[in-house]
Each structure stands twice: as C-alpha cells, then as structure tokens.
Amino acid sequence: MELLSPEKIIDSFKTALGDGFIDAKIYQREVALKKNKFRSIWVEVKQSAFRNAVEHICYLQKYPHLAIISSSDLGSEVELIYHFTIYYGYHLEELSLGLRVKLLKSDLRIPTITDLIPGAIFTERETQEMMGVEVVGIPDKRRLFLPEDFPEGAYPWRKDEKGPPSDMLRVLPGRKQKR
Amino acid sequence: MMLEETKKATYTIPVGPIHPALKEPIRLALTVDGEEIVDVDIFVGHVHRGIEWLGMNRNNPIQSIYVSERICGICNICHPFAFVMAVEHATGITPPPRAEYIRTIIAEMERIHSHLLWAGVAAHEIGFDTIFYLTWRVREEIMDLIEYVTGNRVTKAMFQIGGVRRDITEEQFPRIRQSLDYYKSLFDQLKRVFLDDKTIQMRTKNVGILKKEDALKLLTVGPSGRASGVPKDVRQNQPYAAYADLDIKVTTPDILTGTVVGDVYDRIIVRLLEVKQAIEIIEQCLEKMPPGPILAQPKTALLLKTLTKAEGEGIGRAEAPRGEVVHYVRLEAGQSTLATWKVRAPTYVNLMSAPTILKGMQIADVPIAFASLDPCLSCTNRIVVTDRATGQKSVTDYEELHRLSVEKTRKLQR
Numbered sequence: 001m002e003l004l005s006p007e008k009i010i011d012s013f014k015t016a017l018g019d020g021f022i023d024a025k026i027y028q029r030e031v032a033l034k035k036n037k038f039r040s041i042w043v044e045v046k047q048s049a050f051r052n053a054v055e056h057i058c059y060l061q062k063y064p065h066l067a068i069i070s071s072s073d074l075g076s077e078v079e080l081i082y083h084f085t086i087y088y089g090y091h092l093e094e095l096s097l098g099l100r101v102k103l104l105k106s107d108l109r110i111p112t113i114t115d116l117i118p119g120a121i122f123t124e125r126e127t128q129e130m131m132g133v134e135v136v137g138i139p140d141k142r143r144l145f146l147p148e149d150f151p152e153g154a155y156p157w158r159k160d161e162k163g164p165p166s167d168m169l170r171v172l173p174g175r176k177q178k179r
Numbered sequence: 180m181m182l183e184e185t186k187k188a189t190y191t192i193p194v195g196p197i198h199p200a201l202k203e204p205i206r207l208a209l210t211v212d213g214e215e216i217v218d219v220d221i222f223v224g225h226v227h228r229g230i231e232w233l234g235m236n237r238n239n240p241i242q243s244i245y246v247s248e249r250i251c252g253i254c255n256i257c258h259p260f261a262f263v264m265a266v267e268h269a270t271g272i273t274p275p276p277r278a279e280y281i282r283t284i285i286a287e288m289e290r291i292h293s294h295l296l297w298a299g300v301a302a303h304e305i306g307f308d309t310i311f312y313l314t315w316r317v318r319e320e321i322m323d324l325i326e327y328v329t330g331n332r333v334t335k336a337m338f339q340i341g342g343v344r345r346d347i348t349e350e351q352f353p354r355i356r357q358s359l360d361y362y363k364s365l366f367d368q369l370k371r372v373f374l375d376d377k378t379i380q381m382r383t384k385n386v387g388i389l390k391k392e393d394a395l396k397l398l399t400v401g402p403s404g405r406a407s408g409v410p411k412d413v414r415q416n417q418p419y420a421a422y423a424d425l426d427i428k429v430t431t432p433d434i435l436t437g438t439v440v441g442d443v444y445d446r447i448i449v450r451l452l453e454v455k456q457a458i459e460i461i462e463q464c465l466e467k468m469p470p471g472p473i474l475a476q477p478k479t480a481l482l483l484k485t486l487t488k489a490e491g492e493g494i495g496r497a498e499a500p501r502g503e504v505v506h507y508v509r510l511e512a513g514q515s516t517l518a519t520w521k522v523r524a525p526t527y528v529n530l531m532s533a534p535t536i537l538k539g540m541q542i543a544d545v546p547i548a549f550a551s552l553d554p555c556l557s558c559t560n561r562i563v564v565t566d567r568a569t570g571q572k573s574v575t576d577y578e579e580l581h582r583l584s585v586e587k588t589r590k591l592q593r
Contacts, residue, residue, distance in 0.1 A: 027268065027493075031418065031419060031420065031423040032276055032279045032280075032420060032421050032423045032424045033276050033421075033424050033467075033469060034423060034424045036418065036424075038268075038417060038418075038419060038423070039417075063395035063396065065411065066398060067496075067503070067505040067523050067528075068507070068523035068527075070507040070519060070521035071519075071521075072509060081507065083494060083505060083507060085416075085417070087416075088410060088411045088416045089410035089416065090416065091415055091426070091427075091428075092417070092418065093416065094413075094417040095417070096494055096496065098494065117396070117398070118396045118397060119396060119398030119399075119528060119531050120398075121531065122527060122528070122530070122531060123523075123527075143224075144223060145223060145224035145227040146224065146227075147224065156229065156232055157231075157232070157235075172237070
C-alpha cells in the first residue's frame with residue numbers, strides 16, 4: 001500500500017469529490033525531544049458527497065478505523081465529524097482524519113456507513129439518540145445508551161428547545177435554570 | 180411433531196446487568212441451543228452518567244480534567260491524558276518535554292497494574308484462584324509504587340493542561356528501579372504460570388477466536404485487537420508524549436509463538452509481553468528524562484483565562500491498557516465550558532466483537548471469553564433461563580455461571 005502525504009490525500013479528496021469538497025486543513029505539531037510530528041487532517045464535505053467521501057477513505061486504506069462520530073449543535077445546523085485513523089501499522093505514519101459534514105436542522109439526515117464499516121453501528125446509534133440526526137438505512141434503530149422511558153423527541157446534546165426538558169435537569173445551588 | 184418442536188427450541192439467557200466481581204454493569208442476552216450459543220445481543224447504558232454533558236454545560240475545562248479522570252476507575256490516567264492532549268491541540272499550548280516524560284512513565288505504570296489485574300480476574304474466571312491470589316499479591320508492588328510517585332493509589336490527579344502537577348525527582352529513581360527489578364525477576368515465573376500450565380492452555384487455546392478480518396471490520400482495538408494480529412497501537416503508529424522519542428513496536432502474539440490465532444491464549448500472551456514492554460519504557464524514560472519545568476502555565480487562574488479566550492478544536496489519542504482512547508474537544512471563545520466534548524473509550528468498540536467471539540461457544544466458556552476482552556464494564560449476575568418451547572423459567576446467578584466454568588476446568592484436569 002502506498003502511503004500518501006497529507007497534502008496528496010487532500011488533493012485526492014478534491015479529485016474524488018469534485019463539487020462536494022468544501023475545505024480541508026492539515027494540523028501538525030512537534031512532540032517531545034526528537035520533534036517528531038503529530039499530524040491530523042480535517043476535511044469538510046457537502047452532505048450529498050458524504051458517502052463518496054467515506055468510500056474514498058476506504059479506497060485510501062482498506063478497513064479504515066472509525067474512532068467515533070462527534071456532533072456539535074451550532075445553532076442553525078448540526079456538525080458531525082467522523083474521526084477516522086488511516087495508515088496504522090507503520091511507525092509514525094498513522095494519520096487522524098476528521099471528516100466533517102454540516103447538516104441543516106431542517107434536514108437532519110445522514111446515510112449509514114455500516115455496510116462499509118460494520119463497526120460504525122454503535123456510534124451511529126448514539127448519534128441518532130443523542131443528537132436527533134436520522135441515520136438513513138441503519139440496520140439497528142434501537143437506542144444504545146438512553147433508557148426506554150426517556151422522552152421521545154428530546155436529545156441530550158442539543159442546545160435548542162429539543163434539548164433535555166428542564167424538569168429533568170437538577171439546578172445547582174446558586175445557579176439559575178438555563179431555559 | 181413433538182420432536183420437531185424440541186429441535187427448534189432455543190433458550191434466551193439474559194446475563195447481567197449487575198455483576199459482583201467486575202466493575203460496571205452490562206447486559207448480554209444469550210440465545211442458546213442446548214449448550215451452544217447461537218446469538219448474542221448487547222445492552223449498555225446502565226451507568227451512562229452524562230459526563231460529556233457535564234463538560235459541555237457545567238464544568239470549565241480544568242474541572243473537566245478531574246471528571247475525565249473519573250470516567251473509569253482503572254484507566255484514570257489515559258482519559259485525562261487524551262483529554263489534556265485534545266485541549267492542548269485546540270489551544271496551541273505546548274507542555275514542556277519533562278512533563279511529556281512524566282506522563283509517559285505514569286501511563287506505563289497504569290498499564291502494568293491494569294494487565295496484572297486482568298490476569299488475576301482471568302485466572303479467577305476459570306476457577307484458578309491460586310493464580311488469582313498470586314497475581315494480585317504481585318500487583319500490590321506497582322500499586323505501592325504508584326502511591327509513592329503520585330500520592331494516591333487510584334485517582335492520581337497528575338494531569339494539568341500544559342503539563343503535569345507533580346514532578347518525579349532524582350531521589351525517587353532508586354525506589355522506582357527497585358520495583359521494576361522486582362517485576363523483571365518475576366516475569367519468567369509469571370510467564371511459566373500463565374503460558375505453560377496445561378489447564379490454562381486447555382481452557383484458553385482455540386477458545387473465543389476473533390479473526391483478523393473480523394477484528395478490523397468491528398474496529399477492535401488494544402490487546403484484544405493485537406492478539407488477532409491488528410497492528411494498531413497509538414504508541415507506535417501516531418506516537419504522543421515521550422513515546423515519540425522511543426522506538427516502540429506493536430506487540431502481537433507471533434513474537435512468542437510464531438503464529439496468530441486470535442484466541443484467549445493469544446490475549447494472555449499480548450498482555451504479558453506488554454507488561455515487559457511497559458517496564459522497558461519506564462526504564463528508558465527515567466534515563467532520557469530532560470530537566471526543566473513541568474508546567475507551561477503554573478498559574479491556574481491565568482490558564483483558565485487563556486482557555487476561555489481560546490477557539491479551536493483538537494483530538495487527543497492515548498493508548499490505554501485496553502486500547503485506544505480518543506477525546507475530541509471544541510472550544511469557543513468567551514464560553515467557559517467546552518463547546519463539544521466527545522469521549523471514545525476502548526470498550527465502546529471492543530464490545531461489538533463480543534457477539535462474534537461468543538457465537539458457537541459453550542455457556543461455561545462465557546466468563547473467560549468475555550473477560551478476555553477485558554471489558555471495562557461487565558456482566559453476569561442474574562441469569563434467567565427461559566425455555567421457549569415450554570415457557571419454563573429457571574433463575575440462576577453469577578455464582579452458578581462461575582460454577583459451570585470451574586466445573587469445566589476440573590473436568591479437563593481429570
């Protein structure tokens with residue numbers, strides 16, 4: 001397997017995705033005494049190009065490792081970052097690759113990637129129940145962490161009116177109720 | 180007609196969520212056909228404490244270090260380790276080199292104690308309590324050393340954003356080396372006890388096999404993945420802290436046996452070899468540790484001010500005893516809490532391989548096979564056995580499952 005440099009990886013994303021590619025940046029810092037590099041890549045793609053981007057990652061590395069999906073409530077949209085690691089097994093060569101996709105709150109849908117990476121199921125289920133993003137085509141729709149009696153339509157990580165209802169939140173002494 | 184119905188009959192055995200021996204609860208629903216397990220379903224979330232929510236809504240980033248330390252009682256170094264690295268990447272704070280070395284030393288001490296703890300539990304699961312007592316007695320030495328270096332046996336509170344909170348001085352080196360020499364002198368004995376014993380071999384060889392391809396697909400990390408031949412170890416692949424200065428190699432079972440099977444026995448090999456590797460890493464760190472400060476910003480109030488003003492995102496990865504810990508952090512200027520905090524613990528992904536491992540096995544093998552993953556939340560108290568064909572219900576408990584496992588060992592010993 002050929003190991004591409006971070007710059008070339010970004011170029012390959014541009015060619016593979018075309019219009020679907022939005023932005024990319026490389027982060028690196030020197031570590032400890034020998035000043036070896038810790039490198040990560042952050043790629044942002046359009047919602048429509050998301051599946052192609054994951055397929056492209058699978059092309060760069062057979063069996064890419066998906067660490068987790070992180071999600072942030074940015075107000076009018078929800079940002080999902082799929083944290084991959086590629087090129088493992090080589091000393092100093094592994095790269096963290098964050099695949100960023102922003103979804104409008106009016107259209108919170110993302111296709112499943114469990115057919116490409118079966119181990120994505122837990123984190124997809126968690127994103128679905130915690131952030132209220134519908135994972136289209138997910139093979140197991142059940143909740144993962146939340147109990148069955150948790151109210152429908154409330155999502156703990158949301159910062160808008162769909163967040164956890166205020167009667168579920170304990171207010172600390174000396175603080176005010178948030179909503 | 181009756182015969183056909185009997186053939187189709189399967190039992191569903193819910194295992195958990197409360198377990199007296201292991202740390203955290205989980206429920207497994209095992210569907211069995213006679214003694215053979217045909218399907219496994221996992222239920223987690225019994226101890227979801229909303230720790231990320233606290234970091235995003237209540238605590239400032241420095242308070243979150245201490246909360247992250249309490250995510251897990253055993254891995255209370257690797258979580259703050261990954262968390263402070265994520266914040267450092269987001270804010271651009273660079274810890275001084277001496278702090279990087281101290282972090283590495285503490286993390287490796289944790290690995291020694293965690294692997295020994297696991298080895299004891301594994302021996303107990305197959306009814307070998309003599310080895311359980313021996314291993315845990317041996318483990319006391321590293322616990323004493325951890326207390327000597329950090330001041331506490333469990334939650335060590337060593338980490339700070341931009342460094343560590345306590346130094347390791349020259350005067351402490353002889354005491355540390357004494358403990359390391361103790362483990363080096365014991366290593367061959369431990370290896371003999373765990374790897375050459377006939378009973379352990381019979382209970383662990385070819386049991387709970389996870390093939391390399393399955394491990395890759397199900398994202399298995401840590402010793403469980405490496406025992407299946409997955410070359411994944413952050414300390415080698417994307418080294419952080421002082422690991423970047425050392426030449427660390429992935430530990431796979433073929434170093435010792437020449438082949439990779441991916442069974443419970445291989446997982447024992449990997450963990451034992453990693454104890455040895457951890458000792459070597461600490462020794463190298465003690466040798467190479469540079470002088471200098473241990474904190475980038477010693478004044479907490481100033482650090483907090485920088486963090487409130489900071490804007491950015493970062494990812495921190497650390498190799499915990501059970502596998503890779505990943506923390507993602509996003510900071511927004513003017514916000515005193517974290518904007519986003521996502522934690523990925525190794526058991527989160529390792530659990531997904533449990534169905535693959537347990538399918539086709541006997542009920543008596545469940546304790547050792549499931550424990551061989553070293554799950555940080557674990558199983559087996561009330562077991563309700565339901566006979567679907569007759570609707571008959573019988574209730575057993577963890578002791579019963581354990582008894583089955585011990586009985587199997589005794590039978591094999593005869």
